[in-house]
Each structure stands twice: as structure tokens, then as C-alpha cells.
Amino acid sequence: MKNKEIIEGLPKGAIVQRGGGLYSVTPRMPLGQITPEHLNTINSVVQEFNLSGVRVTAGQRLKIQGIPEDKLKAVIEKLGPVGEFCKYYVQACPGTNACRLAMQDSMGMGAKLEEFLNGFTLPWKLKTGVSGCSMSCSESYVRDVGLVGKNKGWTVLFGGNAGKRVREGDILAEDVSEQKALEIIGKALDFYSRNAKVRERTARFVERVGIDAVKEAVFGSTQ
Amino acid sequence: MAENDIPTGAILQRDKKTYAIVPRTPVGLVTPDVLEALARVGRKFEIPVMKITSGQRIALVGLEKEQVDEVWEDLKMDVGPAVGLCVHYVQACPGTAVCKLGLRDSLGLGLELENMFVGKELPAKLKVGVSGCTMCCAESYVRDVGLIGKRKGWTMVVGGNASGRPRIADVLAEELSRQEAVELVNRFLEFYRENSGKRSRSAMMLKKIGIDAVKEALL
Numbered sequence: 001m002k003n004k005e006i007i008e009g010l011p012k013g014a015i016v017q018r019g020g021g022l023y024s025v026t027p028r029m030p031l032g033q034i035t036p037e038h039l040n041t042i043n044s045v046v047q048e049f050n051l052s053g054v055r056v057t058a059g060q061r062l063k064i065q066g067i068p069e070d071k072l073k074a075v076i077e078k079l080g081p082v083g084e085f086c087k088y089y090v091q092a093c094p095g096t097n098a099c100r101l102a103m104q105d106s107m108g109m110g111a112k113l114e115e116f117l118n119g120f121t122l123p124w125k126l127k128t129g130v131s132g133c134s135m136s137c138s139e140s141y142v143r144d145v146g147l148v149g150k151n152k153g154w155t156v157l158f159g160g161n162a163g164k165r166v167r168e169g170d171i172l173a174e175d176v177s178e179q180k181a182l183e184i185i186g187k188a189l190d191f192y193s194r195n196a197k198v199r200e201r202t203a204r205f206v207e208r209v210g211i212d213a214v215k216e217a218v219f220g221s222t223q
Numbered sequence: 224m225a226e227n228d229i230p231t232g233a234i235l236q237r238d239k240k241t242y243a244i245v246p247r248t249p250v251g252l253v254t255p256d257v258l259e260a261l262a263r264v265g266r267k268f269e270i271p272v273m274k275i276t277s278g279q280r281i282a283l284v285g286l287e288k289e290q291v292d293e294v295w296e297d298l299k300m301d302v303g304p305a306v307g308l309c310v311h312y313v314q315a316c317p318g319t320a321v322c323k324l325g326l327r328d329s330l331g332l333g334l335e336l337e338n339m340f341v342g343k344e345l346p347a348k349l350k351v352g353v354s355g356c357t358m359c360c361a362e363s364y365v366r367d368v369g370l371i372g373k374r375k376g377w378t379m380v381v382g383g384n385a386s387g388r389p390r391i392a393d394v395l396a397e398e399l400s401r402q403e404a405v406e407l408v409n410r411f412l413e414f415y416r417e418n419s420g421k422r423s424r425s426a427m428m429l430k431k432i433g434i435d436a437v438k439e440a441l442l
């Protein structure tokens with residue numbers, strides 16, 4: 001199939017747009033943090049290649065669109081360090097860095113989680129949200145993996161989804177430290193990786209196997 | 224600090240000294256001019272944090288009070304509401320403009336809604352998500368007002384929320400034309416304004432009165 005060949009031959013991270021022939025790329029910018037230099041780099045690429053535009057996405061990234069196939073490689077090269085692709089995105093609110101309401105450092109935790117997730121190869125896409133308080137501005141309850149900062153520590157949520165079949169994530173643990181939260185997430189993701197069907201998101205996976213099975217895999221059967 | 228001491232379009236930060244601002248970038252579209260302006264002010268005012276938000280906007284964080292007006296002056300952009308009791312933003316996926324899966328023009332409808340309603344005063348903040356197909360990339364089912372493009376028209380859902388107490392939106396109407404969808408959003412916002420208590424989000428109103436009451440009043 002021609003389509004498949006084209007898709008497989010694409011540089012990692014490029015997406016074919018409607019109608020074919022044009023591509024978009026979403027450079028890695030963990031937690032939505034950008035610098036004037038990033039903006040200038042992206043801007044110079046948009047202008048040099050005369051591209052149609054840039055969009056701010058809901059995943060806290062900038063998407064560069066309308067790249068003709070023959071310019072794709074050059075565009076990615078020019079983007080340089082900005083052109084590194086994000087494996088699993090981590091959304092985070094400003095947290096104790098800036099927000100008056102925050103109970104925990106969601107940006108710090110988000111950065112650690114992003115690092116941590118890069119070590120995984122999962123069955124399908126994974127979206128995560130780290131919120132510094134129970135207002136949940138990173139929408140942690142409807143992410144595959146969600147963290148909510150409370151007075152005594154982190155609440156860890158698993159199996160949420162905000163798509164066409166919305167699912168509220170289940171609570172795996174409460175009042176845990178950063179380190180413990182990552183440990184729990186790691187175990188849950190290992191279990192998910194080993195047992196999920198092809199292209200099965202965590203929400204559908206939890207519906208199928210039950211949250212108790214996930215909890216057992218994470219905490220052992222004694223709990 | 225009294226609320227009227229806070230400069231226009233600025234959000235007081237944790238340190239109770241500095242502010243954040245969020246320029247308006249409807250449905251997340253930005254031009255080279257916007258990027259240039261942001262890069263320029265970022266450097267000129269040595270803005271400590273520039274962060275992309277989940278609402279498809281770019282927040283500039285850590286401004287001194289006296290810088291706020293100067294930064295706005297330099298940016299020449301409108302304020303994107305981020306704290307007031309009003310329509311905050313309209314989120315949209317790329318839709319038929321770009322996406323292979325898109326069934327409807329979500330960017331077009333999103334922009335139209337943004338232009339008409341952003342800043343409109345309401346009992347509480349309100350978020351809108353316009354998705355061009357049922358994949359729901361604009362997370363329409365967890366927005367106060369959600370629109371989903373299907374083959375036969377737009378489905379409109381209301382009363383969703385993605386926060387600490389998530390709520391899946393109820394379907395208000397299906398197979399709407401773009402014009403009908405815009406009109407129904409308008410009528411729903413009016414209904415919400417008249418029937419909800421102060422600071423009560425649309426999810427709370429729907430939980431209280433139920434979707435049938437809304438349908439009866441609007442359809």
C-alpha cells in the first residue's frame with residue numbers, strides 16, 4: 001500500500017496532513033516551556049521555507065504545519081535541538097513556581113515524569129497531566145496518567161481519557177512522595193505494556209481488565 | 224491588595240509581586256508576527272517564564288507590575304481572558320483545514336465562536352472545545368460547551384468539565400448546520416447566564432436542573 005510506505009518512510013514525528021503532500025511536525029517542548037530563542041528558531045524556519053503557519057496545541061506544544069514533503073528533512077534539521085520529538089507528552093500547570101493556589105511543584109514533577117516516560121515504549125499513545133492542586137488545571141482526571149498535588153503529597157490516577165468515550169481515571173494512590181508516585185506509575189505502565197492489545201489506550205485497558213488487576217500488579221495481592 | 228490595583232489583563236502570581244499575562248491567540252493560531260513579537264518582548268523585558276498553556280495560548284509569567292502595560296503596548300495583542308467570569312477560550316482541533324480525519328471545519332467554527340463570545344460575561348468561566356470528528360481532539364465532552372463534527376452536521380454538548388470533579392457533557396442537539404450551531408451556543412449562553420448562580424460552572428447547573436430542562440427551554 002502506497003500510503004503505508006509513505007508513512008513508514010517519514011522522519012519520526014512528522015504527520016501527513018489532509019490531502020497529502022503536506023506535513024506537520026511538533027517539536028519537543030516539555031511542559032510547554034519556551035524561550036525567545038526557540039520562538040526565533042521556529043520563526044526563521046517558517047519564514048525561510050515560506051510555511052503556512054504555526055498552531056498552539058492543547059498539549060502545550062507548537063505545531064509547525066504545511067511543510068512540503070521535499071522540505072521536510074531540511075525543516076527538521078534547521079529546527080536543530082528544537083526538532084527533537086516528544087515521545088509522550090506531559091502537560092503541567094505552573095504549580096508552586098508561580099500559581100497562588102498550588103500545593104505541590106507540578107513543573108518540577110512534570111519534568112521528572114517526562115524524563116521517566118522517555119524510558120518506556122508503550123502500546124499506544126499516552127497523555128499525562130500534572131496538576132499542582134485539586135483544581136486540576138492539567139486535567140489530570142481525564143489523562144492516561146494523572147497526578148494531583150495535595151497538602152500531603154501526590155494523588156496518582158490511571159486510565160482517564162477525554163476523547164469520545166470519556167473516562168475518569170481511577171485513584172491508584174494518595175499522599176505519596178514524588179519518588180513513590182513514579183514507582184507506581186512505572187509498575188502500572190509495565191503491566192499495561194505487557195497486557196494491552198494493539199492500540200488499546202489505558203482507559204479501554206482498565207475497562208477490560210479492571211482497576212483491581214492494575215492495583216494488584218502495582219501493589220501485590222496482599223494489599 | 225485590592226483587586227482594582229491589578230493591571231489590565233494581568234494575573235497576580237504566588238509571590239504576590241509579579242504577574243502573568245496571556246495574549247489572545249484564537250484557536251491557537253499564531254503568525255510569524257506574533258512569534259516575533261513574543262520573542263522580542265521575551266528578550267527585551269527578560270521575562271522569566273514563557274509557557275504554552277492547555278488552552279492553546281502562550282502565557283508570559285513573572286512580569287513586574289510596572290512592566291505589564293509596557294509589555295502589552297509592545298506586543299500589540301489583545302488580552303486572552305484567564306481569570307474573569309466570562310468565556311475564556313475556544314479550543315479547536317485542525318479539522319478539515321488540515322487533518323485527514325476531519326469531517327467538519329472545526330477551525331472555522333471555532334474562530335467564529337471565539338470572535339463572537341470571548342469575554343462575554345457569564346456567572347463563571349466558560350471553556351469551549353470544537354472537534355472536527357468524533358475522535359474529539361478538542362476534548363469537547365469535558366468542556367462547558369462542546370461541538371463535535373459528524374457526517375450529518377454538528378453535535379452540541381453542554382455541561383462538561385475536566386477538573387477535580389470531572390463531568391461528561393450532555394448532548395443538547397445533533398445534526399446542526401454551522402449557523403444553527405452558532406445560534407444554539409448563543410441561546411445556551413443566555414440561558415446559562417439567567418439560570419446559574421454566581422461562580423457556578425455549567426457542569427453544576429446541568430447537574431442541578433438536568434439536560435431535559437435545558438432542552439425544553441432551548442429547543
